[in-house]
Amino acid sequence: LADRLQADSQLPAVTTDNVRVTLLANSGLQADVLPGLKFGAEGIGLFRTEVPFMIRSSLPSEDDQEKIYRSLISHYKDKPVYFRTLDIGADKPLSYLPLVKEDNPALGWRGIRYILDNQPLLITQLRAFMKAAAGSEHVHLMLPMIASTEQLDQCLAILSEVHHQLLEEGVPVCRPKVGIMVEVPSCIALLPFWRDKLDFISIGTNDLSQYLLALDRNSPLVGKWYDSLHPAVLHELMRISTMAKKMNLPVSVCGEMASDPVAVMLLLGMGIQQLSMSAAKIPLIKWILRGVSRAQAELLLAEALEQDNATAIRQLGQQFLASKQ
Numbered sequence: 001l002a003d004r005l006q007a008d009s010q011l012p013a014v015t016t017d018n019v020r021v022t023l024l025a026n027s028g029l030q031a032d033v034l035p036g037l038k039f040g041a042e043g044i045g046l047f048r049t050e051v052p053f054m055i056r057s058s059l060p061s062e063d064d065q066e067k068i069y070r071s072l073i074s075h076y077k078d079k080p081v082y083f084r085t086l087d088i089g090a091d092k093p094l095s096y097l098p099l100v101k102e103d104n105p106a107l108g109w110r111g112i113r114y115i116l117d118n119q120p121l122l123i124t125q126l127r128a129f130m131k132a133a134a135g136s137e138h139v140h141l142m143l144p145m146i147a148s149t150e151q152l153d154q155c156l157a158i159l160s161e162v163h164h165q166l167l168e169e170g171v172p173v174c175r176p177k178v179g180i181m182v183e184v185p186s187c188i189a190l191l192p193f194w195r196d197k198l199d200f201i202s203i204g205t206n207d208l209s210q211y212l213l214a215l216d217r218n219s220p221l222v223g224k225w226y227d228s229l230h231p232a233v234l235h236e237l238m239r240i241s242t243m244a245k246k247m248n249l250p251v252s253v254c255g256e257m258a259s260d261p262v263a264v265m266l267l268l269g270m271g272i273q274q275l276s277m278s279a280a281k282i283p284l285i286k287w288i289l290r291g292v293s294r295a296q297a298e299l300l301l302a303e304a305l306e307q308d309n310a311t312a313i314r315q316l317g318q319q320f321l322a323s324k325q
């Protein structure tokens with residue numbers, strides 16, 4: 001089966017009722033880039049820019065960053081690439097940047113909250129990114145942990161300022177498509193207000209589940225309760241995808257859930273047609289998607305949304321998948 005999956009990995013994922021699902025790779029290391037293509041990635045759906053920062057012992061310069069971003073874009077020339085701005089904090093510390101020890105690090109100074117208090121980091125990163133992406137039409141910029149209109153507006157203002165500055169310097173730049181990670185539940189109710197500010201959204205189901213369930217995603221003590229198939233998470237995903245459809249806002253999922261076969265069926269049922277995952281999972285998910293129809297996935301989803309626990313939902317999904325083999 002592994003050989004077969006690999007052989008078919010370059011074929012598109014099209015369901016039996018002709019729904020095309022785009023499968024992208026999550027990445028952070030340059031070493032992931034070529035394997036991603038080998039596994040049939042149709043782009044990079046999440047480039048975690050903090051990873052190149054984490055494997056160094058000092059802050060990469062604007063030039064260093066530009067080189068990293070340029071190299072990634074050059075490997076995925078005509079394919080979409082989604083760069084996420086630095087997502088650091090107590091959960092992803094950098095030894096050379098000041099971080100404060102907090103009682104609740106997941107709820108603390110991380111992601112965009114940290115970056116807006118350390119704006120030179122964002123400015124340098126945006127300069128490097130916009131220069132590296134000059135001439136490329138498929139680059140996207142994602143902002144992590146956005147939870148309020150003030151945070152989004154501050155980021156967009158910095159982006160415009162950096163763009164303006166680079167134009168004044170006469171440097172070729174790109175103006176990327178801009179979106180947010182939907183991963184802090186408080187942003188969900190605000191999405192309709194942001195229609196004119198966003199080009200797309202990408203749902204980060206790892207953090208979204210952590211915050212909806214009030215479960216530390218890294219704690220072995222409560223890990224047994226952490227499950228993205230919890231009905232509360234599914235109903236919220238349904239709400240987001242319905243809103244996005246109404247707003248005509250492109251939506252993708254880039255958390256671990258996007259590579260869980262049962263979850264993929266439910267996301268397909270919700271009408272989500274772009275998923276980003278560890279590259280090695282792409283061939284299997286493509287193969288599964290080619291054997292099902294969206295109409296069937298919609299029925300499965302309707303039944304799943306009637307359940308009051310994740311175990312029952314997983315069982316329904318597994319039965320469904322087994323019936324397709």
Ligand code: PEP
Nearest residue numbers: 183204205206207254255
């Ligand atoms: C997420 O939160 O789902 C996500 C994709 O981002 P990260 O795992 O890097 O926090």
Ligand code: MG
Nearest residue numbers: 183204206207
């Ligand atoms: Mg996250």
